[in-house]
Amino acid sequence: MISAGRVLKATYKDIKADILSKILQGIWTPGSLLPNEVALAERYECARATVNRAMRELAEDGFIERKRKAGSRVRLSPVRQAKFDIPIVRREIEEHGAQYRYALVQSEACVPPDWLRARLQLSNTAQVLHLTCMHYADGAPYQLEDRWINLTLLPQARDADFTTVGPNEWLVSQVPFSNAEISFSATAADQTIADHLGCPIDAPVFQVERSTWWTDQAVTTVRLWHRPGHRMTTRY
Amino acid sequence: MISAGRVLKATYKDIKADILSKILQGIWTPGSLLPNEVALAERYECARATVNRAMRELAEDGFIERKRKAGSRVRLSPVRQAKFDIPIVRREIEEHGAQYRYALVQSEACVPPDWLRARLQLSNTAQVLHLTCMHYADGAPYQLEDRWINLTLLPQARDADFTTVGPNEWLVSQVPFSNAEISFSATAADQTIADHLGCPIDAPVFQVERSTWWTDQAVTTVRLWHRPGHRMTTRY
DNA sequence: CAGTGGTCTAGACCACTGA
DNA sequence: CAGTGGTCTAGACCACTGT
Numbered sequence: 309m310i311s312a313g314r315v316l317k318a319t320y321k322d323i324k325a326d327i328l329s330k331i332l333q334g335i336w337t338p339g340s341l342l343p344n345e346v347a348l349a350e351r352y353e354c355a356r357a358t359v360n361r362a363m364r365e366l367a368e369d370g371f372i373e374r375k376r377k378a379g380s381r382v383r384l385s386p387v388r389q390a391k392f393d394i395p396i397v398r399r400e401i402e403e404h405g406a407q408y409r410y411a412l413v414q415s416e417a418c419v420p421p422d423w424l425r426a427r428l429q430l431s432n433t434a435q436v437l438h439l440t441c442m443h444y445a446d447g448a449p450y451q452l453e454d455r456w457i458n459l460t461l462l463p464q465a466r467d468a469d470f471t472t473v474g475p476n477e478w479l480v481s482q483v484p485f486s487n488a489e490i491s492f493s494a495t496a497a498d499q500t501i502a503d504h505l506g507c508p509i510d511a512p513v514f515q516v517e518r519s520t521w522w523t524d525q526a527v528t529t530v531r532l533w534h535r536p537g538h539r540m541t542t543r544y
Numbered sequence: 545m546i547s548a549g550r551v552l553k554a555t556y557k558d559i560k561a562d563i564l565s566k567i568l569q570g571i572w573t574p575g576s577l578l579p580n581e582v583a584l585a586e587r588y589e590c591a592r593a594t595v596n597r598a599m600r601e602l603a604e605d606g607f608i609e610r611k612r613k614a615g616s617r618v619r620l621s622p623v624r625q626a627k628f629d630i631p632i633v634r635r636e637i638e639e640h641g642a643q644y645r646y647a648l649v650q651s652e653a654c655v656p657p658d659w660l661r662a663r664l665q666l667s668n669t670a671q672v673l674h675l676t677c678m679h680y681a682d683g684a685p686y687q688l689e690d691r692w693i694n695l696t697l698l699p700q701a702r703d704a705d706f707t708t709v710g711p712n713e714w715l716v717s718q719v720p721f722s723n724a725e726i727s728f729s730a731t732a733a734d735q736t737i738a739d740h741l742g743c744p745i746d747a748p749v750f751q752v753e754r755s756t757w758w759t760d761q762a763v764t765t766v767r768l769w770h771r772p773g774h775r776m777t778t779r780y
Numbered sequence: 781c782a783g784t785g786g787t788c789t790a791g792a793c794c795a796c797t798g799a
Numbered sequence: 800c801a802g803t804g805g806t807c808t809a810g811a812c813c814a815c816t817g818t
Contacts, residue, residue, distance in 0.1 A: 319806075333759065334720050344784060355808045360785075371721065376815045377784045385716060390726055391625045394780070480621055484570050485607065490626055491777035494730030494748040494770075512730040512748035523568070534730075541727035544630070555787075580803060591789045596804075612796045613803045 318352040323362035326352075331371055331382055342372065342380040390544045394490070395516065396476065397443045397451055397532075406445040412471045413440040413504070417459060424456055427519065428526030435459040437466065439475050442504055452504045454531040461525050475528070479520075483527055488520040492540070497533070507536050514538045554588040559598035562588075567607055567618055578608065578616040626780045630726070631752065632712065633679045633687055633768075642681040648707045649676040649740070653695060660692055663755065664762030671695040673702065675711055678740055688740045690767045697761050711764070715756075719763055724756040728776070733769070743772045750774045 318326070330336040343351070348359040363380055366372045370389065374380045401408040420428070420436045430436070441453040455475045457465045468478055497511045505513070513536065519529040554562070566572045579587070584595040599616055602608045606625060610616045637644040656664070656672045666672070677689040691711045693701045704714055733747045741749070749772065755765040 332721050338720050346784090355810095356785095357787095357809090358807060360787090361806090363785085374785065375817090376786080377782080377817050379784065382720070389627045389629055391627050393625055396621070484574050484618070485568050487779065489777065489779050491775045492728055492750070493773070493775040494750040496748045510746065510748075512732045512746075514728070514730040537729070539727045539729045541725065543723065543725050582803090591791095592804095593790090593806095594788060596806090597787090599804085610804065611798085612805080613798050613801080615803065 318354055318358070320358050320361040320365075323348070323352050323354070323359060324365055327362065327366060328371060336382050338382045338384045340382055342382070344379055390542050392540065392542050394488075395532075395540070397453075398474070398477070401443070401445040401450060404445070407447070409444040409447065410472075410474050411442045411444070413442055415439050415470055417466060420456065424529065428456075428458065428529055430458065430526060431460070433460075439470055441470070441474060443474070448535070449505045450535055452501055452533045454533075455528065456530070457528045458526050461522070461527060475530075479528060483520075483522050486520040486522040486527055488518055490516065490518045492516055495533070497536075501533050505533065505535050511536050514540070554590055554594070556594050556597040556601075559584070559588050559590070559595060560601055563598065563602060564607060572618050574618045574620045576618055578618070580615055626778050628776065628778050630724075631768075631776070633689075634710070634713070637679070637681040637686060640681065643683070645680040645683065646708075646710050647678045647680070649678055651675050651706055653702060656692065660765065664692075664694065664765055666694065666762060667696070669696075675706055677706070677710060679710070685741045685771055687771070688737055688769045690769075691764065692766070693764045694762050697758070697763060711766075715764060719756075719758050722756040722758040722763055724754055726752065726754045728752055731769070733772075737769050741769065741771050747772050750776070 327336070327342070336342065342348075342363075345356045345359045345363065348363075349356045352359065363372065363374065367374050367380075371383060372380050373383055398408050398410075416438050417435060418438055420430055420434055424430070424436065425432075425434065437457040437459055439453070439455040439457070441455065442449060443451040443453065453475070457475065457479070459465060462482060464482070465478075470478065493515050494512050495515045497505065497507055497509055497513045499509060501507075501513060502509045502511065507513070514534040516532040516534075517530070518532075520527045563572070563578070572578065578584075581592050581595045581599065584599075585592045588595065599608065599610065603610050603616075607619060608616050609619050634644050634646075652674050653671060654674055656666055656670055660666070660672065661670065673693040673695055675689070675691040675693070677691065678685060679687040679689065689711070693711065693715070695701060698718060700718070701714075706714065729751050730748050731751045733741065733743055733745055733749045735745060737743075737749060738745045738747065743749070750770040752768040752770075753766070754768075756763045
């Protein structure tokens with residue numbers, strides 16, 4: 309058991325910061341038992357609900373574990389998570405102070421290839437729209453996009469004009485929120501990628517794949533290839 | 545403005561789920577103004593604090609935006625975030641049902657190269673421990689680790705035995721919590737990487753770089769190279 | 781069964797900010 | 800300046816779970 313120093317009329321943020329600093333400095337070490345909420349409320353001279361919020365957020369942030377009856381402990385192993393902003397290419401580019409340009413390379417309605425039908429669980433009669441697009445930063449190739457849209461779910465995509473608006477931005481306006489699976493990997497540039505990104509064939513390319521569903525129906529899947537040297541960074 | 549259906553004695557989870565389903569189904573569309581907390585509290589027949597918690601969490605989850613005086617709106621563009629579990633290689637491998645094996649390849653205390661001193665803001669007199677390690681899944685190369693540990697901050701690393709315990713697990717036991725910067729990219733295998741991972745030179749390799757600090761002092765930096773074909777996946 | 785966190789309430793005051 | 804969310808309070812009851 310740990311004893312807490314006395315602090316006057318603390319807000320939940322004060323309490324959270326105070327407890328966190330004790331953990332980060334190693335004053336409260338992994339595995340040790342923290343005072344219970346009532347005790348902390350006395351020491352910080354506030355209501356238990358205020359302490360509760362501070363502790364709840366520390367638990368959400370992965371710093372402590374809480375159990376009824378057993379109390380709250382500093383986590384033993386930092387079960388840490390990293391959060392990434394889902395890359396929205398236009399914003400990504402503009403935030404780097406560069407000028408964004410978009411171009412449609414190809415657009416074709418077709419029957420989905422087998423691998424796509426399998427991945428998106430499409431019916432045998434489904435039709436899809438296949439788009440190829442380029443995103444430029446200050447005129448230089450930044451990202452190549454290979455997009456498939458489920459025409460059964462979004463027939464209006466057939467008549468949409470993708471020469472000026474990118475499929476991502478169009479989709480956001482059509483499907484409010486959706487579930488998605490996203491994965492990152494490294495791949496070698498094939499002829500098409502090399503041509504569009506202006507890099508050698510077999511150059512290592514950072515690849516993002518994302519499939520999204522709306523109420524259990526496949527909306528779209530996309531592969532994004534980034535120019536060589538691209539990095540995705542975050543802090544935690 | 546949107547009107548809410550009446551629900552009896554709802555908990556904050558009920559309210560959150562109800563509002564979220566209206567957003568996901570497109571009943572409440574992006575940009576539209578939600579009822580204020582007092583109105584929702586009446587409709588759900590609960591206290592305002594209960595509504596507040598539901599709405600606060602929806603905002604944290606990125607579904608709505610809240611502003612004083614202006615009210616709460618469904619987000620226009622899904623500023624969604626993806627959470628990744630920080631890859632802990634042993635768990636990653638064992639969760640795939642494979643057997644984990646670790647091996648120390650090389651260990652050497654030395655003066656940090658310039659790029660490392662710059663990256664970690666080390667003093668001129670700093671010493672570092674340079675480790676090279678391999679992680680195997682079912683006997684096959686899985687990940688090559690190139691690790692640098694700040695000996696000024698962690699002198700005990702000099703005497704630690706890294707032949708049986710990986711540096712990551714050792715560090716976790718020495719430094720309770722730390723800030724980190726992590727980045728992902730694609731790179732081409734050099735001779736060393738190719739040898740250790742058993743892949744061709746110039747093969748595209750998924751690279752993770754992570755630097756961590758403890759109270760503003762650099763603890764360690766590491767580069768991890770994954771076997772060809774490695775994917776990092778999440779849902780959101 | 782008893783101790784702990786989880787949640788709700790009714791009310792209050794405050795901070796911010798759009799009109 | 801008035802409407803909205805942000806936070807706090809003092810108290811209450813409940814759910815879970817270790818002992």
